[in-house]
Amino acid sequence: MDVKSVSMLSVTAVVVLILSVLCQTVFSKPASTKVSRLSKYVKICKINDPQFDPCVNNAMKDIFKYAKTGIPEANIPIMEPFKIPEIDLSIFQALSPQILGSRQNADKFRAFARNVIIHHASELKINRIKTDMKEKKFNLNLNLPFLDIVGEYDVNLILFGLPIKSIGPLKSNVTDTNVECTLKGQLVTRKSDKYLLFDNIDIKVDFKDYNIIIENIFKKDQNLNRALNDMIKSQKMELKKLVMPMVEEIAGKMLLTMLNQIIGSLPYTEWFIVDED
Known part of the structure; x- marks a missing residue:
């Protein structure tokens, strides 16, 4: 399991929330036959306003005032803390010789992060x-100045020649994360309504520092547990460079899936400004 990827993918999940807020709140306005459910939470921005993008920025700041409660009627989840039920890390099996020190049994390999909770997003x-x-x-x-992340790992793998089948806690923090993300979508028709779905994403994530502690992966040998965490600490920047391309690939897929589930829940004309002729 590449534990560093848990921090990276947790960061990208935060981006899902931000883009959800962007798409669902700041562009919506009452249509001719519908009343915006969001006008009581945020100022509605006009697309033809020369200050549209600054308006969006301010509106997003307003919506984050509801980070601890979410806005259920707009399908905006609780953002503080943000919870991810499961992250599949099986894509990193291809890097197992470099990361885990051993080739893996493809039929038995398993690597998940579960019940991930992100604070300060x-x-x-x-x-x-x-x-x-x-x-x-x-x-x-x-x-993102600072993220504090807790969760649990669930793995079945070979780590430095030793078979490991284990479930246990992991802790991580990430400092000074910078995110650059571009999404492109299109309108699709369902029955008589149009919906926005994103089908292309480009994301770059980088951060100044991170720390990870994996507890009790070697159930019977605390010396090996300490050695593993010492290795991660001493080589964390090398690990970051090694796995970054695969992290961004899986992060992009996760972003598209999660964002489309949220944005696709309501018609385009309910969330977005429709200019009148």
């Missing part, structure tokens, strides 16, 4: 928002 700083509603494109640059 709502303390993000938005550096830039650019929107192109004609092209259905969204670009976001932001910084």
Whole structure:
């Protein structure tokens, strides 16, 4: 299991929330036959306003005031803390000789992070928002000063030549995370309504530092447990460089799936400004 990837994927899950807020709240307004469910929570921005992007920035700050409660009627989840039931890490099997020191049995290999809880995600700083509603494109640059992450691992693998089948706690924190993300979507028709679905994503994630502690993966040998965590600490920047491309690949897929589940729950005309002729 590449434990460093848990921190990376937790960061990208935070981006899902931010983009959800962006798409669901700040562009919506009462349509001719519908009343916006969001006007009581956030100022509604107008697409033809020259200050549209700054308006979006301010509106997102307003919506994050509801980080601890969410907005159920708009399908916006609780953001503080943010919970991820499961992250599948099986994609990292291909790097197992470099990361785990051993080749894996493909039939038995298992690596998951479960019950992941992320604290301080709502303390993000938005550096830039650019929107192109004609092209259905969204670009976001932001910084997360600090994330505190707890969860549990569930693995069946070979670690440095030793078979390991174990479940246990993991802890992590990530400092000074920078995220650059561009999403492009299109309108699809379901029955008589149109919905926005994203089908392309480009995401880059980087951060200054991170720490991970894995507890009791070697159930009967605390010396090996200490050695593993010491190795992660001493080689964490090398691990970061090694797994970054695969982390961003799985992060992109996770982002698209989660965001489309949220945005696709309501018609486009209920969430977005529709200019009148």
